[in-house]
Structure formats: structure tokens, C-alpha cells
Amino acid sequence: MSCDSNASDHSLNRLLENVFSTMVLVIGLDDLMNIKNVERLKKDLRACYKLIDSFLTESEKIGDLTQCVDCVISNDSVILQECLDGFTQAAESEFGCLLIGGKVVVATEKWWRLASLDAMLLCWLVSSLSPHSSRDYPVYLPQGSPTVPHRLLTFQLVPGVDVCILCGPSPSLQKVELELVERFWKPVLDPVKSCLRLQLRSFPISLNLHQGILGFLLINRDLNKSLYTVQVHPFEDTQRSDIKCILEHRRASLRSFYTLTMLRYFSPEHHDGKIQYEEAFPEGFTHQAHQCYVVSSSHKCYATKTDLHFLFLLFKTNVPTFSMRAIANKTMQVFTKEFNF
Template sequence: MEESSVFLLCLTATSGVPLYCRSKSSSRQLTFSVIGSLNGVHMFANNQDVLLTSTRTENSRVLWRTFHDSINLIVMSCDMKTSDHSLNKLLENVFSAMVLVIGLEDLMNIKNVERLKKELRACYKLIDSFLTESEKMGDLTQCVDCVIAHDAAILQECLDGFTQAAESEFGCLLTGGKVVVATEKWWRLASQDVMLLCWLVSSLSTHSSRDYPVYLPQGSPTVPHRLLTFQLVPGVDVCILCGPSPSLQKVQSELVERFWKPVLDPIKSCLRVQLRSFPASVPLHHGIQGILLVNRDLNKSLYTVQVHPMEDMQRSDMKCILEQRREALRSFYALAMSRYFHPEHHDGKNTVQYEESFPMGFSHHAHQCYTVSSSNKCYAMKTDLHFLFLLFKTDVPTFSMRAIANKTMQVFTKDFTF
């Protein structure tokens, strides 16, 4: 098997019947005997009152999770650089994706396995998007990937008017699956629900408009809502959550052109900040290669590994370099969150974390940490309202990373408020 291969298995918890198997970076599927062995050892442990959550072999890492005593998810990763933290997030996202598309009721009370298998096919594109590396980090942070646009105030005014005219209070404008602006009520939804909706839209095939039934895993797991999406220009979509009315045709024919045609230029400008996530006018140190800024209060984040896109475009091996940067920043985030930073969010709600055992006896929690390797340097800092994670070039002096991080934090909290 390839070193980067990941296999995801979904089975019924009671009978162990396979529902689907998805994979990444592998031309081969797991054999039925391997699937049976992976599920069998978990069932045997349960029968002995032992909770089996993870294990490692010489060349792979395996995690098990059971949801609502009904669905078993198993992930096997041949990439030993990955962490239990990130794989656990993957399993949570996959089950939530299943709830988003087909609802919790059908997953908790499985009456017809073959019918459920067919229904789950609608989840494949969304699930596969969590298996592949992307230009977003919401799958790991459980926050909403955002961009800072030049004309955010104008776009916000248009969105509020459009959403209200469509008889809804929940709407957002997306570019590349990242939120440009959203209504006040949209931000009040559970952050995982919003993250999943954004990933769903970006994972679906391109259409001028959609009327898609969705369940909100946190807010409404058993009662569906309608997700209406409209492509304003290629790469930019406006989305609203609503009830039985209005009709898709009415919104598209009467409201889309009325509200969005006058702001066509600001809409197109969103595409220019999609990769960097913020305008080129935001000054950042030349040694920074990647940044992840998380607003802990609003559960939204800025993320990019193309901080200086004009410099990067001149390199012929840019695709490989970007993949390495993504892997390095994701690994550092998982390390910092599982080892050093306190798991409690700013709003006081504890979330499931996967801390390693060695810091448990400490009476304090870290507010800054860094790593140094032969290929990069990383630095993270925690404040009352933000997490900041930076990926540096190796030639940046280690002693200067703290000062650069403080200056970067000031840029995004005072000069360009996020």
C-alpha cells in the first residue's frame, strides 16, 4: 500500500455489515477478510467490556468510533505522520456528513441495509472531500473557512436584503467554499453545521442553482431544511437556508439578478482573494509561508499556504511545495491542539479533544509553542479571542518568530479586524 493511503470503512454496529468503503491515494480496495478482521477485533473488545479506540502497527494507524450504537466507522492510515487528533476529526466529520445528507433517524434505526447503502451514495463526494488535502482547514479546526474581501460592507448589505426577500434569515456568500459574508443568524448556527454546509456546496458538481434538502447535525438532525444555492459567477455562490417557501424558480427569476447584478464587480473581486484568503494589501513578513488564524469567539478562520502568491507563481514545482506546506501546517495544528493548548473554547463549552497524556499533570496551560525541523519552522500563540499558527521558512531566526507572530496578530486584530 502507498505510504499516503487512507481507508475509511462504514459498517452497521450490530451485525457488522459493510455499508461503504472509501479510500485516498490507493488503487486497491481492502479485501473482505481485512474488513472483517478490523471490525471483528473491535466487536471482540466490546464483548469483553474493553473500549478499543486506536492502535498502531509497523506501517499503519487504525482508529474505531461507534456512533449512536448503530454505525461503526473505521479509518486506517498508512501515513505515520498523521495523528489520532486529525483522524478522530475525520471520523466525526464523516458521520456528521452522513447526518447532513440523509438525517439521523435513518442512521439510528436501520430497517433496510440495502436501502441505506443506496442513500449513502449521496454522501460520497462530501466524504471524499474530507479524505483529500484541500485549501481549507475547517475539517480540522471545526471552524468556518473565511476570506477578507475588499467590498465586504457592500456585499453584506446585498446579502441581508437578498436573504430577507427570500423569506429567510440564514444566508451566506461563498467563494471556493469559503465564506465572504454571512447573515447574523447564519453565524449563530453551530460552527460544525456551517462548516459542513460550506464543504457540501464546494463538493457538489457545478450548477447555476440547486434546491438541496439538508439536516443540520447539531441544530436539526431529524427535520430537513432546504438549502438553496445560486452561482453568481463561476467560483462564487450565494446560499440560503429556508423552509417550504419560496420556490427555487421564484428566487432565481425575481431576486438573484435584482440584488446581485448591481454588485458584479465586487463579486468578481472575491475570486482574487480566494487563495490568499485576504487582500494583497495586508502586510505580512516575507518569511511566513503559511498562516492559520482562528477567531475563537465567532468560530471562523483564515487559512492559506500562499501568503506571497506572486513569488510562488514563479516556481515550477509549486504544486508539490504547496502540498508540503499544507501537511506541515496541519500537523503542527494537530500537535499544538492535542498537546499544548487548553481544549476549552472561549464560549466556555468543552469540545472533545485528543490530548496526549504527558501534560495532564501540569497546573498551567501553554499560550505559545514552536517547532523547528530541517524543512520548516512553526510557531503558535493563543489569546483570549484567537489562535494563530504560522509556518516559516527555515532561514527565519528562531528567536524572531515570537515578535513576527505578535506583529501578525496585531495586523489582523487592529488593522484588518478579523
């Protein structure tokens, strides 16, 4: 079951992994493996429905496929990072992040060291829940702690923006909400509100990319975080009456190209013993591909691989094929050098 009628085996297997991991996240591995009361289990699993539904619908995020954390880049990231670090430390935790629509604006160093699947699921969980001023939500980490629960505390700073911390038995939700939230976040309320403008584009409007780029996906392989958008030029897109269908097509094209490229050419090294779903590289080729491209009647795609990043670009058809490599290199440099993504 998927919203994509052309879903590949790889994406369907990712969906199954995400669904099972969601059940572990919400009720724990022990209750799934040792079922004592089927009716009670069915009732408990209802808490998973909204998160699972989010994997089955069109989304402005791509973490369900990449199992990386969706992010945005803010011009105010330095001050927001300082605020988050101080807030998290005061709340007796080392794991915290600032979220906008399920995308990370900034996160603590330890947050980035969570298993990528765990971090991705936590972000998607928060965005799937109904808006609330604060929450104290018990969670299991499917890879990091599948049998021992932690507490996920979330606080809505402004509608659409939440700060989250992962902690143990202390502190209490009331203490953090009454003593810490206003103290740390009220002074930076304007930068927090400005994050709302980043949700669709994922990076500041002041940054201009090549006009031929329709969308892109940039993955940091070390921290397992990603930058993804199909609205690189939002003002241009808003002039079109059929923009909804156009964006759906762009998302489908970029997801399909990512899957094709990762399965056939950029297959990462795996050391966890899991069964993978990569296709064999065509016989006769002994080298490792570092770039690839696809040309169709509706768009062009280009991908490049470095030691630290993957970059996937969706282009307009009028972009010369020979120029895609240079545009990709310049785009990579903008985000990895200027913004240190």
C-alpha cells in the same frame, strides 16, 4: 483511510466525526438509527460520496481538521455584507452566506450562530457538488436539527461564487432565482468577481505580510471561523517549478503543527460532554501555555493564543527564532484590528 500517511489519532477521529456527520447532513439521523431497508440506505448514502471524498484529499481548506468555517477577507466586504443581508431577508431567511470555493466571504449574523460543525459541513457540501446555476437541496443539521430537514438554496452568481440561504418550506427556488438574485446581486457583480482572486491567498493582495511567512492559520474562537493559506506570497511561489509539492509539504506541516499544539498546549475548554482526544500536558507544568514554537530543518512554526484567537504560523528557516513572536503579534494585529477578523 486518509491522504496523510502520518495522520494523528486526533485527525483520524475528526475524519470519522465528519463522515458520520455528513451522513446525518444528507439523510438525517432517524434513517441512520432506524434502518428499515439496507439497500435503500446504500442508495441514499451515494449522495454523501463527493463530500466524504473531499475530506480524504488535499485541500486549500482546513475546516475538516479545525471544524471551523474557512473564510476569506475581501476589501469589498461591507458592500457585499449589505447585499447579502438584504437578499437573505427578502428570501424570508436569516441564514445566508456568500461562498467562493467553499470559503465564506460574508455571512449573516445568524449564520455565524449555527453550530460550527453544521456551518462547516454546509460550506464543504456546496463546494463538493457539481457547478449548477441553482439548487434546492434538503439538508439536516447534524447538531442543530438532525431529524428535521431544512432547505439549502444555492445560486451561482459567477463560476466559482455561490450565494446560499438556509430556509424552511418557503420561498420557492423559482421565486428567489427570478425575482431576487438579479435584483440584489447584479449591481455588485464586479465586487463579486473580484472575490475569485482571494481563493488561494484568502486575503487581499494589497496586504503585505512578513516575507518569512510561508503560511498561517488564524482562528476566531468566538465565531468559529478561520483564515488559512500556504500561499502568502503567490507571485513568488509561481516562479517555482516544484510548487505543487512545496504547497503539499506546507499544508502537511501546518496541519501537523496545529494538531500538536491543540493536543498538548492549547486544548480548549469543552462543555459538551464529548470525549476529547487531547494528550496530557507534561507532568510538572501547572501553567497554561499561551505560545509555543517548533524548529526543524525545513521550516519553523510558531503559535500564540489569546482570549479570542489562535494564530499558527509557518516560517522559512532563515527567520530568526527570537523574532517569531514579534512577527506573530504584528500579523495578529493586522487581521484582528485592521480587518476585524
